[in-house]
Amino acid sequence: MSTVKLTVNxxxxxxxxxxxxxxxxxxRENLNLTGTHVGCDTSQCxxxxxxxxxxxxxxxxxxxxxxxxxxxxxxxxxxxxxxxxPMQAAFRDNHGLQCGYCTPGMIMSAxxxxxxxxxxxxxxxxxxxxxxxxxxCTGYHNIVKAVLDAAGRMKVAQAAE
Amino acid sequence: MYETNYHRAxxxxxxxxxxxxxxxxxxxxGGQTLLPVMKQRLAAPSDVIDLSKLQELIGIEVSGxxxxxxxATPHYDxxxxxxxxxxxxxxxxxASMIGDPAVRYRGTIGGSLANNDPAADYPAAVLAxxxxxxxxxxxxxxxxxxxxxxxxxxxxxxxxxxxxxxxPAKAGxxxxxxxxxxxxxxGVFVAKTKSGDVRVAATGASQxxxxxxxxxxxxxxxxxxxxxxxxxxxxxxxxxxxxxxxxDYRANLVxxxxxxxxxxxx
Numbered sequence: 001m002s003t004v005k006l007t008v009n010x011x012x013x014x015x016x017x018x019x020x021x022x023x024x025x026x027x028r029e030n031l032n033l034t035g036t037h038v039g040c041d042t043s044q045c046x047x048x049x050x051x052x053x054x055x056x057x058x059x060x061x062x063x064x065x066x067x068x069x070x071x072x073x074x075x076x077x078x079x080x081x082x083x084x085x086p087m088q089a090a091f092r093d094n095h096g097l098q099c100g101y102c103t104p105g106m107i108m109s110a111x112x113x114x115x116x117x118x119x120x121x122x123x124x125x126x127x128x129x130x131x132x133x134x135x136x137c138t139g140y141h142n143i144v145k146a147v148l149d150a151a152g153r154m155k156v157a158q159a160a161e
Numbered sequence: 162m163y164e165t166n167y168h169r170a171x172x173x174x175x176x177x178x179x180x181x182x183x184x185x186x187x188x189x190x191g192g193q194t195l196l197p198v199m200k201q202r203l204a205a206p207s208d209v210i211d212l213s214k215l216q217e218l219i220g221i222e223v224s225g226x227x228x229x230x231x232x233a234t235p236h237y238d239x240x241x242x243x244x245x246x247x248x249x250x251x252x253x254x255x256a257s258m259i260g261d262p263a264v265r266y267r268g269t270i271g272g273s274l275a276n277n278d279p280a281a282d283y284p285a286a287v288l289a290x291x292x293x294x295x296x297x298x299x300x301x302x303x304x305x306x307x308x309x310x311x312x313x314x315x316x317x318x319x320x321x322x323x324x325x326x327x328x329p330a331k332a333g334x335x336x337x338x339x340x341x342x343x344x345x346x347x348g349v350f351v352a353k354t355k356s357g358d359v360r361v362a363a364t365g366a367s368q369x370x371x372x373x374x375x376x377x378x379x380x381x382x383x384x385x386x387x388x389x390x391x392x393x394x395x396x397x398x399x400x401x402x403x404x405x406x407x408x409d410y411r412a413n414l415v416x417x418x419x420x421x422x423x424x425x426x427x
Contacts (some may be wrong), residue, residue, distance in 0.1 A: 018164065019164070019165055019167035019209075020162045020163070020164055020165050020167075020199075022162075022196075022200075041200065042197055043193065043196075043197050043264070044341065046263060049263055055237075056262065056263055056266065057263050057267055058263045058264070060200075061192060061193060061196050061197060061267070062192060062196070063167055063189075063192070063209070063211075065167040065169065065211070066167075066169075066189075066192065068169070109262070109263065112262070129262055131261045131262075131343070132260070132261025132262055132263045132264065
């Protein structure tokens with residue numbers, strides 16, 4: 001057992017876990033942040049994507065101990081109170097989900113994609129960059145639409161700040 | 162995953178000392194291979210020693226005709242590096258094609274080389290460019306580093322600290338990606354050194370891991386052009402055959418990826 005101290009969604013937390021604990025299990029089972037999903041558990045599907053120090057990574061492929069001292073943002077940490085993050089709002093408005101299982105990971109990866117590409121984002125880039133996130137409903141069409149829509153909204157939001 | 166003890170190393174020397182204390186220790190870098198393997202219970206190290214936060218192992222330096230990438234530098238940083246894009250664009254391009262974006266944020270060059278997966282990308286660049294693998298105890302030439310499937314010249318407890326690549330006159334990389342795993346079904350790295358030598362390495366093709374491709378090297382030495390490979394035949398003996406592709410298919414892929422790599426190199 002080890003004590004892992006990290007910041008999750010802006011809040012400092014300290015959790016006692018077995019050393020073999022994966023970050024995703026610390027989030028879901030110790031912190032009850034069940035928005036982050038486990039899909040394939042083989043590092044392929046991306047349902048478990050969270051941001052660690054600003055980078056979108058697969059939390060099923062990282063030990064909890066590796067995140068000690070880091071800043072972690074999960075899907076629960078994106079909205080500002082009742083106001084959805086522009087990416088969440090765009091997924092809702094464009095119906096960018098069917099069963100919804102992959103959605104948290106899709107949104108966390110998509111926010112990272114917009115951060116990296118900014119205004120230069122086009123459909124082909126979004127499709128390529130989402131290769132680490134799998135939607136088994138095959139709802140990619142509206143997911144891509146939502147990401148492009150959100151990229152525009154995030155630019156506007158950034159300009160307003 | 163079986164139980165294990167996690168240690169975050171405070172220095173390379175500390176990592177080596179901690180490794181020696183464990184019954185069956187493993188170094189952990191980006192963890193994009195080791196952790197999935199541990200989750201499948203195919204590996205059960207008593208101790209994992211995390212190297213990924215060691216600042217002395219992170220960074221990229223270009224001096225003269227050498228690009229040095231420290232071992233725990235993630236693929237994303239190599240792909241994005243202006244210095245690498247300028248000095249060896251094929252290497253930045255190769256890094257940008259590994260796995261997916263989330264994997265590239267975590268996976269490292271040192272981890273990839275120490276694991277020496279027969280379908281990994283970096284071994285092709287290291288062998289074709291004639292790079293030198295530096296460890297905490299010595300320097301190992303690319304020729305002497307790769308020893309077959311998942312096997313390297315590294316001693317137990319030896320830590321890769323950096324890889325030095327000589328800047329080539331021209332280089333290119335092309336791979337046929339497995340659509341699910343994104344590993345190379347076959348990938349070929351071609352390089353023309355500044356002294357005029359031609360070196361070509363293929364990954365994902367041979368049963369013995371990354372290999373030089375003599376027929377392509379000879380053809381490109383005579384004429385550096387994709388069309389120079391039209392009449393080249395790659396022998397299928399010793400090549401991998403699995404549900405994804407036969408040995409004959411991979412033999413043809415070595416040639417076709419070689420042609421694409423030359424085109425990419427210009």
